[in-house]
Amino acid sequence: MKSTLLSWSLMAPATLSFAAVASEFTNPTYRHGAHSPSQYVVEDAAAHGILPLEVGVGHFSEWSRDTKKRFFIDWQDSKENEWVFVMGNEGGDLDSMASALTWAYHLEHSTMNSSKPLKAIALLQTSMDALDLRPENKVALSNSKMTSGHEDLLTMDELPEDPETLSRKLKGIILVDHATPLRKWEHAKILSIFDHHVDKGAAPSAKPRVFEKVASCTTLVARQMLDELEDLPSEYHMPHELLELILSAIAIDSSGLDSAVPADSKTAARVLARSRWADRSLSSAMSSLARELKDAKKDLDGLSVRDLLRRDWKGDLVDTPSPRTPTVSLGFASIPYSLDAQIRKTGFGELFHWFSIHAAWTAATGVDIDICLNKYKTRDEETGKKKKIREIVLTVRDDVRIDERQADSLFRLVYEALEADEGLKLKRWARAGELGPRQMVWTHESGAGRKVIRPIVEEAVRQWDM
Incomplete structure (x- = not known):
C-alpha cells in the first residue's frame, strides 16, 4: 500500500488541484456518503483563499471527474496495471485534448x-495552469460544461509518479494526434494510435492503428468511435457535451470545414446529428463554432513572454552516436508574435x-537546444x-x-543545417549583431513551421558525435 495521498497534499498545500481531489477519497465521511465530491473541492478552495470552483454539470463532466478520482484511488492501491492512458501531444491543443x-x-x-x-483516462501532456494559455481550450471546455480550473481533467503535473516509472506499470497507452510516444513513455505498451500526420512506424501491431491525412485527428477518433458504437448490441449514452467538444x-x-477533406465533413455530420444542434445545417454550425474559437485563439495579448514560450512547446530526447552524450534534449516553441513584439512585452523592453x-524557461525544461518559431504579418x-x-x-x-565545447559544436x-536548407532561404535578423554566444535569429518567408524545421534539426543532431 502506498502512503496516503492526503499526507502528500498537506506537504504541498499550494497544489490545490491534487489536494482537492485527494480530499474527496481520503476523507472517511465522504466514503460513507455524507458529502459530495464537489463539496470538498469547493471547501478546499475556500480554505486556500481561492475563488470557489464552478463544478461541472452533466454526464461528461461527472464521468471525467469520477475517472480521475478512480485512477488516484487505484494508484494508491498499486493497481496502475489496470489502467490505459489515452494521450495526445505535449502541445496541449484542442485537437489533442478532444x-x-x-x-x-x-x-x-x-x-x-x-x-x-x-479502465481508461485521458492524460493531457501539459500542466494544468498551461491549459488556459490556449484560450480556445477554455472556451470549448466551458461550452462543454466542465469544472472551472480544469479540476476534472488529468494533467502531467498531477501525475503521482514519474512517467518513466509509471509507464512500466500501466496496462498500456494510446496515442492520439501523436505518431510516437515521448521518450518518458517508451516503456509502456502502445495499444492503439490515431494520427493525421506522418506514420513513423511505431507499434506496428497496435489496433486500431489509423494514419490518415485529415484536418483534425478528432475526425479519426470520432469516426472510429461512431463505427464501433453503432455495432454494439445496445448503444451507450453519448453526452451532448462530448459531441460538442x-x-x-x-x-x-478545418476552419469551419473550409479546409476539410471529405472524412472531416462526413464525420462532423454524423456527430452533429446526435448533438443538440441537430436542427442546424452543418455549414452553419461549424462556421459559427470556428469563428467563436478562432476569436478566442487570437486573444493572446495578455500573455507574458514566459507564457508565450510554454503555450505551444514540444520537446523530446534525440539519440546521438556520442558515447559521452548519447541523448540530446530538444525543445520547439511556436509563437504568433515577432521577436520585436515579444521584447516589448518584457519588463525592460530590451x-x-x-x-x-528565455534562459529561465529553458533551464526549467532541461533542454540543450531550444528553437523558437515565431510568425507574424507585416x-x-x-x-x-x-x-x-x-x-x-536558435539557442x-x-x-x-x-x-x-559540446554546446559550441x-x-x-x-546552425549550418538550417542555413544549408535551400527551401528555407534564411536571412539573418536585422539585430543579429547584438546576439550573444550560441544565439542566432533568422527570418524567412518560406511558410515552413515546426513540421519542417524539427526534422532538419533532429537529423543534424543524430549525426553529432563529440
Whole structure:
C-alpha cells in the first residue's frame, strides 16, 4: 500500500488541484456518503483563499471527474496495471485534448458490459495552469460544461509518479494526434494510435492503428468511435457535451470545414446529428463554432513572454552516436508574435531581458537546444499588401547534459543545417549583431513551421558525435 495521498497534499498545500481531489477519497465521511465530491473541492478552495470552483454539470463532466478520482484511488492501491492512458501531444491543443477525452470515454463505455471492461483516462501532456494559455481550450471546455480550473481533467503535473516509472506499470497507452510516444513513455505498451500526420512506424501491431491525412485527428477518433458504437448490441449514452467538444475540435482545425477533406465533413455530420444542434445545417454550425474559437485563439495579448514560450512547446530526447552524450534534449516553441513584439512585452523592453526570460524557461525544461518559431504579418512596402514573416530563434545551453565545447559544436551543427536548407532561404535578423554566444535569429518567408524545421534539426543532431 502506498502512503496516503492526503499526507502528500498537506506537504504541498499550494497544489490545490491534487489536494482537492485527494480530499474527496481520503476523507472517511465522504466514503460513507455524507458529502459530495464537489463539496470538498469547493471547501478546499475556500480554505486556500481561492475563488470557489464552478463544478461541472452533466454526464461528461461527472464521468471525467469520477475517472480521475478512480485512477488516484487505484494508484494508491498499486493497481496502475489496470489502467490505459489515452494521450495526445505535449502541445496541449484542442485537437489533442478532444481526441484523448473522446477515446477514453469510448473505451470505458463500450467495454463496461463486456467480459473485459477497461479502465481508461485521458492524460493531457501539459500542466494544468498551461491549459488556459490556449484560450480556445477554455472556451470549448466551458461550452462543454466542465469544472472551472480544469479540476476534472488529468494533467502531467498531477501525475503521482514519474512517467518513466509509471509507464512500466500501466496496462498500456494510446496515442492520439501523436505518431510516437515521448521518450518518458517508451516503456509502456502502445495499444492503439490515431494520427493525421506522418506514420513513423511505431507499434506496428497496435489496433486500431489509423494514419490518415485529415484536418483534425478528432475526425479519426470520432469516426472510429461512431463505427464501433453503432455495432454494439445496445448503444451507450453519448453526452451532448462530448459531441460538442468533438465538433469544436474539427471546426477549428478545418476552419469551419473550409479546409476539410471529405472524412472531416462526413464525420462532423454524423456527430452533429446526435448533438443538440441537430436542427442546424452543418455549414452553419461549424462556421459559427470556428469563428467563436478562432476569436478566442487570437486573444493572446495578455500573455507574458514566459507564457508565450510554454503555450505551444514540444520537446523530446534525440539519440546521438556520442558515447559521452548519447541523448540530446530538444525543445520547439511556436509563437504568433515577432521577436520585436515579444521584447516589448518584457519588463525592460530590451533584447537582453527576452533572452533572460528565455534562459529561465529553458533551464526549467532541461533542454540543450531550444528553437523558437515565431510568425507574424507585416505590410509589404511596395504592394501595400500584408505578408507572412517567420523567424527562427536558435539557442544552445551548456549547463544540463553538455559542456561548453559540446554546446559550441552542437550550435555550429544546427546552425549550418538550417542555413544549408535551400527551401528555407534564411536571412539573418536585422539585430543579429547584438546576439550573444550560441544565439542566432533568422527570418524567412518560406511558410515552413515546426513540421519542417524539427526534422532538419533532429537529423543534424543524430549525426553529432563529440
